[in-house]
Amino acid sequence: MTDHPTKSEIPAARTAAVLVIGDEILSGRTQDTNLGTIARFLGAMGIRLAEARVVPDIEIEIVTALNVLRGRYDYVFTTGGIGPTHDDITADAVARAFGVDITERADAIAILEAHYPPGMLNAARRRMARIPDGADLIENPVSKAPGIAIGNVFVMAGVPAVMAAMLESLRHRLVGGPPLLSRTISAYLAEGVMAEALGAVQADFIDVSIGSYPFYRANRFGASLVFRGRDNAVLDQVAGRLRAMISDLGAEPIEGDPPLV
């Protein structure tokens, strides 16, 4: 344990985890962007994304991670593995995690039948209508094959546009809280120059979480100071302290992130 000031943790009404499912992320073939999309969506709802995991297309890995996460957090969002091909095993894994059967559901078949031209709803596509018992469907306005809501788990597609649409579709199911307010003040000062004074500001504001994120731009080092809390008046005080700190150290406080150059 350190004797230095450490970052405050701001409690949230509800917590969430993301489970990214897919070999393509772990091989480095595909750059995940769904985590950030979900993170910002939840943040705006006042739900704290507390953890994320990435697991391969291996059933026992999905089952194990899902059962840990759904026991620990209020909500779990999975992405990936719900298409028609042999490597799409998420629905089966979710059923196994919950200990329920998985069967082709009439309401899901009806959605797919309405979407595909006659004769095109083949056996592989029908697999996308296999839904764990007791689950609800999550509407997919983009490509129709539904997501799955079961217990506190929301099973979504991996394709970012489809995932984002499903996230909107399930918004009404989520109970949020007051959103965490976030502000940023930046400076062209090395983190090491600001660190001591910054730690003192953090120590004075236990209800505000202050993070320091270094950048290198226009051949100069700097850092964005991101401070989050629930009380605008308190954030005003922190902003004042940070501006004064930056000026005292001989730099100009920049509201927000520095402009791209």
Place this chain on the structure above:
Amino acid sequence: MTDHPTKSEIPAARTAAVLVIGDEILSGRTQDTNLGTIARFLGAMGIRLAEARVVPDIEIEIVTALNVLRGRYDYVFTTGGIGPTHDDITADAVARAFGVDITERADAIAILEAHYPPGMLNAARRRMARIPDGADLIENPVSKAPGIAIGNVFVMAGVPAVMAAMLESLRHRLVGGPPLLSRTISAYLAEGVMAEALGAVQADFIDVSIGSYPFYRANRFGASLVFRGRDNAVLDQVAGRLRAMISDLGAEPIEGDPPLV
């Protein structure tokens, strides 16, 4: 459990996990790219990245995740939280996870003293020389403050350019294996059109892992079929089967990913 063909898992000599440490990833402020960089680095060395986790800047979360991962995989790579500010708590968390003390180390101080102009190595920057007992330093050719190698854990910076440089610095410590060979054949065919025949190809080649990754480009749906294995001759056979499958379904096989349009 499904009665459909499922994806093959190709064993690797060694496995690894990545632990991304940082509120900025879980808030959606920052898009992580280190996971993909590490994944491709390890893949080329024949080490399988088997899992990744993202945890916040909370010591107990870092400690718990690290102890699970280092027990389970041959190597663990952490990113983030080793700078000079109050929210940089990774080194302390690593010491706690290993149950060792953490102290300012003379060799690390010497590196920092050589880097900063006289008088600029302040208390905050000296914190970057606090190293868990028994650890080695990982060279940082970019910004000098070292990473940490302890047991099977490699503690790296979060800034992508620094992380990438540290990864190169520790390459000689890693024991890899024959790299997994990876090829891609794509087609403008919907996944659901290919799925049944694709599953049959996977079922015929248990030593090859075939993944299907849909795309939408030039107003058309398609999928990239990525197949991995250790034997080039077997991959040639799979490639032949996939090209024939695509042609039989009325499309042109595309070698690799489809061109960007």
